[in-house]
Amino acid sequence: MTEQKLLLLISGRGSNLRAIQRACQNGDLPARISAVISNRPNAAGLAWCREAGLATRVIPHQVYPDRASFDQALAAAIDDHAPDWIILAGFMRQLTDSFVQRYVGRLINIHPSLLPAFPGLHTHQHALHAGVRWHGATVHFVIPELDAGPIIAQGIVPILADDNPETLAARVLDLEHQLYPQALRHLLRGDCVLKNDRVVWQRGYQSPDFSGCNPGGSA
Ligand code: GAR
DSSP states (O other): OOOOOEEEEEEOOOOOHHHHOOOOOOOSSEEEEEEEEEEEEEEHHHHHHHHHTTTTTEEGGGGGGHHHHHHHHHHHHHTTOSEEEEEESSSOOOOHHHHHHHTTTTTEESSSOOOOOOSSSHHHHHHHHTTTSSEEEEEEEOOOTTTSSSSEEEEEEOOOTTOHHHHHHHHHHHHHHHHHHHHHHHHHSSSSEEEEEEEEEEEEOOOOOOOTTTTTOOO
8 A cells, every 4th residue: 555644733742643653663554754743833742753853844823813824824834745644643723614624534633532522621630520431532534613523433441430630641642542543544544434524434344442441452
């Protein structure tokens, strides 16, 4: 299968980015990261990219008067690399409708909750507060609505009696690092496609199983 080009958008730490880069390097993902763009110049993930030899670019959102002009600059920077897929990996900006439309079907996000529960920030705290028994992460196509869109894969973790937001966040993040590369692998291979605003799995394939306490579940 031909190697596909990924462009990653980050705002911070970049641990999902590192998991995706690892999967590209060890052959789990038939892709290469063509560039990483951040809206924050001091994002820790950028320093890691530079050391890893990945092309980086900063588009600082503060210098743009509004969302539309930031998104235009972002789109121009993305298009310079002609990526097959645009991967949000902790990119903490709400995107305009026209930006989303431009990349519809190629724009993917991971969110640390079982969507549609707990969109937005502080998902672990919200899950604990709501008293739910299960929490997790979701990989989905991006639509204009924040943290919503056709779901490609979900993984779940149990909420333990002594969990606090930090312990829960750590377990969900571990899960994300396995879920995101696997979901992308299916997507890049064409095992599932977006049809009429839903993710449809081709015959013989199904969403990866990340159920229960085994985040390494089957592909
Ligand atoms: C991850 O938990 C990701 O799911 C979340 O930001 C974190 C980024 O961590 N994304 C969102 O909340 C999007 N709404 P990372 O920078 O270490 O990958």
